[in-house]
Amino acid sequence: MxxxxxxxxxxxxxxxxxxxxxxxxxxxxxxxxxxxxxxxxxxxxxxxxxxxxxxxxxxxxxxxxxxxxxxxxxxxxxxxxxxxxxxxxxxxMGMLFQFGALFTDMSVFDNVAFPLREHTDLPPSMISDLVLMKLQAVGLRGAASLRPGELSGGMARRVALARAVALDPMxxxxxxPFAGLDPISLGIIGQLIRRLNxxxxxxxxxxxxxxxxxxxxxxxxxxxxxxxxxxxxxxxxxxxxxxxxxxQFVNAEADGPVPFHYPAPSIGSLLGAGAA
CATH class of the missing domain: 3.40.50.300 (P-loop containing nucleotide triphosphate hydrolases)
Known part of the structure; x- marks a missing residue:
């Protein structure tokens, strides 16, 4: 049933x-x-x-x-x-770690293929098709043979995103996900997160x-x-x-409910004590 x-x-x-x-x-x-x-x-x-x-x-x-x-x-x-x-x-579940956390000794293709090889019994031909589809989704199918060291920060984050969704997670x-990215890469990653979700x-x-x-x-x-x-x-x-x-948070203000100063005695009282 x-x-x-x-x-x-x-x-x-x-x-x-x-x-x-x-x-x-x-x-x-x-x-x-x-x-x-x-x-x-x-x-x-x-x-x-x-x-x-x-x-x-x-x-x-x-x-x-x-x-x-x-x-x-x-x-x-x-x-x-x-x-x-x-x-x-x-x-x-899929996980996109801060700064990507790609395997540096593997190609882009093998990084994305890793979870498919670890967690499924799919034949190599199907894994290859799935990897290329995920890389196509993040605009990096042409970078499949590159190593992480050959990628920009934004490209590495997109590869990591392709790996995170390789198993079609719930x-x-x-x-x-936006740490250390330039404005263009940041915008691209943001839109990819929404579209892939x-x-x-x-x-x-x-x-x-x-x-x-x-x-x-x-x-x-x-x-x-x-x-x-x-x-x-x-x-x-x-x-x-x-x-x-x-x-305070949205406008990046220095002081508010989250104080700028770490709790400490008044500096005036300290300076007065020092002068005495």
């Missing part, structure tokens, strides 16, 4: 975090995170350095386990999966600092500060927001 998903199951979030907490030793990083990613969405997670954004990606991918709360992907508790079940779920995770019918979670590019391509944004969600909304809601944190 063929399984048919109910309307509720189809409408359920693909990724759901509920009251998620995490600490590195005694240092708390996440202090009760709630967020959802629905099917077909591109969702951005933003916030200052060290606020826990990449930790969230690692929890979703199962590299880390939450100290408390639940992390669900496709209705399954990631923290409760066994080794074999977790690896099976990861095969349905979920794609991006860790700072829509073409695959996938969902995407993107950790990024690039506010303006993200507002052009994402469906929803979460802002994280001190381990909590402090603001959220659609691009339109974020642009119109009067929230002080959002205003």
């Amino acid at each position: 063929e399984f048919v998903a109910t309307a509720a199951e189809r409408d359920a979030p693909l990724v759901s975090l509920r009251d998620v907490r995490f600490a590195y030793g005694e240092r708390p990083v996440l202090r009760g995170i709630d967020l959802s990613v629905h099917r077909g969405q591109v969702v951005a997670i933003m916030g200052g350095s060290g606020c826990g954004k990449t930790t969230l990606l690692r929890l979703i991918g199962g590299q880390l386990k939450a100290s408390a709360g639940t992390v669900e992907v496709d209705g399954r508790d990631v923290g409760g999966l066994g080794r074999a079940e977790l690896y099976a779920m990861r095969r349905r 979920l794609i995770l991006y860790d700072e 829509d073409a695959l019918g996938a969902s995407s979670v993107m950790v990024t600092h690039d506010v303006h590019e993200s507002l052009e391509i994402v469906d929803y944004i979460y802002f994280v500060s001190e381990g909590r969600i402090v603001a959220q909304g659609t691009p339109g809601e974020i642009r119109a927001s009067a929230d002080p944190f959002v205003h």
